Amino acid sequence: MKTHEVVIQSGRSERHYWSDLWRNRELLLILSMRDISVRYKQTALGVSWSLIRPLTTMLIMVFVFSKVAKLPADPGIPYPLMVLSGLTIWTFFSNAFTQVSASITTNANLVTKVYFPRLIMPMSSVMVSFLDFLISLSLFVIFAIWYQVSPDWHLLFLPVFILLALLASFAFGLFFAVLNVRFRDVGQLIPFLVQVGFYACPIAYSSRLVSGESWYTLYMLNPLVGIIDGFRWALLGGKAYFNPQSVLASVLIIGLCLSLALYFFRKRENTFVDDI
Amino acid sequence: MSVIAAENISKRYIIDHKRGKGTNTLRDVVTESFRNWFGRKQDPDQTLEREEFWALRDVNFSINQGDRVGIVGHNGAGKSTLLKILSKITEPTTGSVRIQGRVASLLEVGTGFHPELTGRENIYLNGSILGMKREEIRKAFDEIVDFGGIEKFLDTPVKRYSSGMYVRLGFAIAAHLDPEIMIIDEVLAVGDAEFQKKCLGKMRDVSASGRTILFVSHNLTAVQALCNKTFYFEKGRLMEQGETNHVIASYLSRVSKTKLIRTWETPEEAPGNDQVRIRRVELIPEYPDKTTHIDVRTPMRVRFEFWNMMDRANLNLSLHLNSLTGECIFNVGTQSKPYSKGLIAGECYIPGYFLNDGSYSISVMVVKDTVTPLFNLEEGITFEVEDYREGVAWYGKWPGYVRPQFPFDMKMVEEEAFAK
Numbered sequence: 001m002k003t004h005e006v007v008i009q010s011g012r013s014e015r016h017y018w019s020d021l022w023r024n025r026e027l028l029l030i031l032s033m034r035d036i037s038v039r040y041k042q043t044a045l046g047v048s049w050s051l052i053r054p055l056t057t058m059l060i061m062v063f064v065f066s067k068v069a070k071l072p073a074d075p076g077i078p079y080p081l082m083v084l085s086g087l088t089i090w091t092f093f094s095n096a097f098t099q100v101s102a103s104i105t106t107n108a109n110l111v112t113k114v115y116f117p118r119l120i121m122p123m124s125s126v127m128v129s130f131l132d133f134l135i136s137l138s139l140f141v142i143f144a145i146w147y148q149v150s151p152d153w154h155l156l157f158l159p160v161f162i163l164l165a166l167l168a169s170f171a172f173g174l175f176f177a178v179l180n181v182r183f184r185d186v187g188q189l190i191p192f193l194v195q196v197g198f199y200a201c202p203i204a205y206s207s208r209l210v211s212g213e214s215w216y217t218l219y220m221l222n223p224l225v226g227i228i229d230g231f232r233w234a235l236l237g238g239k240a241y242f243n244p245q246s247v248l249a250s251v252l253i254i255g256l257c258l259s260l261a262l263y264f265f266r267k268r269e270n271t272f273v274d275d276i
Numbered sequence: 277m278s279v280i281a282a283e284n285i286s287k288r289y290i291i292d293h294k295r296g297k298g299t300n301t302l303r304d305v306v307t308e309s310f311r312n313w314f315g316r317k318q319d320p321d322q323t324l325e326r327e328e329f330w331a332l333r334d335v336n337f338s339i340n341q342g343d344r345v346g347i348v349g350h351n352g353a354g355k356s357t358l359l360k361i362l363s364k365i366t367e368p369t370t371g372s373v374r375i376q377g378r379v380a381s382l383l384e385v386g387t388g389f390h391p392e393l394t395g396r397e398n399i400y401l402n403g404s405i406l407g408m409k410r411e412e413i414r415k416a417f418d419e420i421v422d423f424g425g426i427e428k429f430l431d432t433p434v435k436r437y438s439s440g441m442y443v444r445l446g447f448a449i450a451a452h453l454d455p456e457i458m459i460i461d462e463v464l465a466v467g468d469a470e471f472q473k474k475c476l477g478k479m480r481d482v483s484a485s486g487r488t489i490l491f492v493s494h495n496l497t498a499v500q501a502l503c504n505k506t507f508y509f510e511k512g513r514l515m516e517q518g519e520t521n522h523v524i525a526s527y528l529s530r531v532s533k534t535k536l537i538r539t540w541e542t543p544e545e546a547p548g549n550d551q552v553r554i555r556r557v558e559l560i561p562e563y564p565d566k567t568t569h570i571d572v573r574t575p576m577r578v579r580f581e582f583w584n585m586m587d588r589a590n591l592n593l594s595l596h597l598n599s600l601t602g603e604c605i606f607n608v609g610t611q612s613k614p615y616s617k618g619l620i621a622g623e624c625y626i627p628g629y630f631l632n633d634g635s636y637s638i639s640v641m642v643v644k645d646t647v648t649p650l651f652n653l654e655e656g657i658t659f660e661v662e663d664y665r666e667g668v669a670w671y672g673k674w675p676g677y678v679r680p681q682f683p684f685d686m687k688m689v690e691e692e693a694f695a696k
Contacts, residue, residue: 006379008364009372027404034390034401041392041433113387114405115364270367273360274289 017266021117031107031124036131050135054091058084065204074206076239078147081140082232086203088136089231093165093224094194096129100173101190105180108276118269122177126170133162140235151235158234164227164250171258178261178268182275202228208241223257226250277376279457279488280339280362285371287332287357287512331357332368333512339490339505344483346503346520347492348527353509355492359383359461362490377456377488380406384461386446391435395426395445398434402449416452423474424448451478457488473672476502496524497633497663497673528569528662536561536659543583548651551589552642555581555619557656559638564628571664572679575628578657580640581621591615591650593622594641598655599634605677612646632679633663 040046058080065071066079073079103121104111111118144150180186201224202210210219219225226246233242332354339345347355360366362373363381388405389398399420403413413420421427424445426437434442460479479502483489493499499506499520506523508516510530516523537558540546546553558579561570570576580593592612597605610622622640637658642650663674 004376004378006364006375007372008361008367008375010367010369026410030401030404030410034393034397037397038390038392110388110405112365113383114381116405116407270364273366 017117021119024116024120027116028120028124028127031120032127032131035124035128047135050132051139054084054087054136054139057091058087061087061204071205071209074208074236074240077236078149081143081147081149081236082206082240083204084140084143085232085235086201086228088133088140089161089165089228090198090201090203090224091136092129092133092162093169093227094197095132096126096166096169097173097176098190098194099125099129100170101176101180101186103173104177104272105184105187105276111276112273118272119265122170122174122265125173126166129169130166144235149236152237154234154237156234157230161227161231161234164247164254165224165231167258168223168227168250168254171254171261174261174265175257178265181268181272197224201225206241207243207246211241211243220246220249221253223250223253277341278338279341279376280337280373280490282335282337282373283371285332285335285358285361285368285373286330287354287361287366288369289329289331291327291329330512332361335371335512335514337507337514337517339488341488342483342486343505344489344503345491346499346506347490347509348494348496348499348506348524349509352511354512355509356383356461357512358509359459359490359492363459375457378407379457379459380450380453380455381459382406382450382453382461383459385443385450386434389434389442389446392433394433395421395430395437398445399449402446406450406453407455408453412454420445420448420452423451423478447475451475451482455487457490458482459490461492462494476672494635495673496528500524536657538656543585546583547653548582551584551586551644551650552591553583553585554640554651554653554656555583557581557638557640557653559657559659562628569662570659571662572631572633573628573664574661576626578624578626578638578640579621580623580656581619582642582651584615584617584620586617588614588616590645591620592643592646594643594649595624596639596641597626597631598637598639599677603677605631605636609643612643629681630678631661632674632676633661634677635660 040049043049045052061083062080065083066073071079073082100122103125104118107121110116110121176186176190200222207219207225207229210216213219220243226243226248227250229240229242230247232240335354335358347358349355357366359381360383361368362375363379363383365381365383386398386402388402390401393401399417400410400413404410408416421430424441424447426441426445426448429437429441434445437445476498479489479491483502489502491499491503503520505518506520506527507514508523508527515530516526537556539556539558540554543553543555546555548554556579560577560579562575562577563569564573567574578595580595584591590612591614592610594607594609596607599605608624635658637655639652639654640656641652644650665674
């Protein structure tokens with residue numbers, strides 16, 4: 001039998017880190033299942049909460065922004081559908097981002113007592129949010145049928161934007177997850193960031209409305225703009241406003257942030273327990 | 277063959293003492309760094325005092341395959357830090373450890389149990405967290421349920437379990453791990469006597485199969501029963517390592533010499549109040565010949581001195597002897613008598629063959645007019661009574677808080693031949 005040798009030393013990262021991560025894939029699955037099955041224990045409505053929340057948010061937004069503020073949708077697209085598509089992908093991003101940034105601290109009891117690649121915890125948070133996203137996507141399908149909007153070839157690009165949203169939430173969340181271990185201020189900051197992000201992103205309105213502004217280039221640097229516009233474009237077709245340049249910006253920024261966040265995380269993960 | 281080799285491992289923690297109030301939040305760090313950037317002199321009342329604390333210092337050892345190593349030492353001696361480093365939960369500040377083989381560490385019973393999940397779900401959850409494959413858990417499932425004795429509650433959320441069931445389930449899962457090296461921290465401190473016996477038996481089975489065990493415990497009897505080697509830590513240093521009986525004997529003799537006396541030189545620094553101040557509290561063991569530590573045979577005297585600042589008061593002393601968990605084992609008091617200002621001493625005698633082995637603390641209270649407590653020195657002295665047995669082949673934990681030798685005889689009443 002081949003013996004498995006481990007060297008424990010300061011600053012020395014595990015040589016087999018990525019294969020270790022792969023070996024622990026069952027743990028990833030089980031931690032995700034734990035979070036999913038625990039969430040709706042002792043609730044009367046159970047999983048329907050994943051539908052009720054986006055539905056009510058959408059109804060409120062339709063009332064406030066369309067009926068009261070009279071914001072126009074992209075021509076040829078029903079306003080509720082525009083809001084719902086933006087809201088679905090935004091909710092996925094913001095939930096995953098929030099969960100990932102809290103993933104290490106909420107699992108403090110594991111961090112202090114047992115070793116496994118710490119990256120498992122944020123990864124399982126993303127998986128849980130992804131499942132929620134799939135459920136809420138079905139809400140969109142129902143509304144699309146109601147408004148008799150059928151998808152076309154644009155739909156093929158949908159997975160690209162979902163993947164980008166997933167990577168974005170993971171990259172940003174990871175960075176805050178590390179900070180959160182040391183500074184619990186992050187717990188206060190995140191809901192605030194999410195709230196600001198909601199208005200800084202084209203959710204209740206179309207990017208078309210701001211595309212003529214002088215600061216539009218700056219606006220595009222928000223990696224979520226490309227993702228949300230693209231997601232909407234893939235679902236609702238060419239009538240939705242979509243600027244491919246914004247996706248380029250998203251890909252570059254997310255790629256950079258993800259590498260930095262991973263580097264930062266790997267550098268700190270061996271001493272999480274000393275600060276938590 | 278050496279399976280664990282530690283070279284010069286040290287672990288440093290930085291403790292931030294904030295002068296003034298507040299914890300180390302982001303704001304503090306930001307303002308602090310701004311201050312440094314702009315080269316401003318630091319506000320003397322607002323500086324962060326950084327103190328180094330070495331939880332482990334230059335520890336070297338090597339453990340061979342099949343060794344069963346007990347790790348003993350006081351709280352804060354660095355035992356848990358060592359286990360955390362060996363389990364890869366944290367990394368050492370300096371030095372390195374080489375480990376050959378799969379390690380399972382059990383620093384807590386039922387790590388990651390979720391209260392809302394059922395026993396069945398938690399077996400899978402906890403098993404995976406401890407590094408078992410799902411297939412392995414499935415195979416061991418029935419045995420785990422059986423060992424833990426929780427068949428009836430398999431589909432009940434563990435939040436409805438009694439604490440005993442919770443611990444049993446946790447240990448049952450851990451007992452079915454199949455690592456080459458097993459690291460165990462104080463798990464036996466919980467659970468009832470019967471279950472503890474079961475656990476010790478299981479651990480002996482594991483070690484008999486040639487696996488390496490590291491075992492941290494305050495239960496020296498268990499360490500003696502289970503381990504062939506023992507490490508003794510004090511203040512982060514590995515003081516002694518070697519054959520168990522030898523190391524434990526020297527550990528015990530050191531333990532008894534420390535902290536059995538507490539004195540305060542002047543009334544200003546002494547604990548107390550305007551009426552009375554404690555000067556000294558001391559536990560004086562009267563060792564029978566050859567012994568150098570307190571065990572169940574040792575008689576002891578508790579000596580207590582305090583300053584009385586009141587002109588004339590009816591005072592008496594009340595002594596509480598408590599177990600480590602805070603239960604009072606007995607309370608004795610002196611007669612109440614009038615005293616004038618000055619230094620007053622009291623002494624209490626605790627005979628040998630009275631206390632059982634365990635950790636105890638002594639609190640002394642000064643009482644006025646037999647009803648008004650003036651001052652209570654809580655946990656004035658804490659001490660350990662070690663086990664001692666003769667002519668007994670059984671080494672489980674002796675039950676009870678006291679172990680008196682009351683007259684208890686037996687004799688043959690009538691001889692009768694049953695044979696034929």
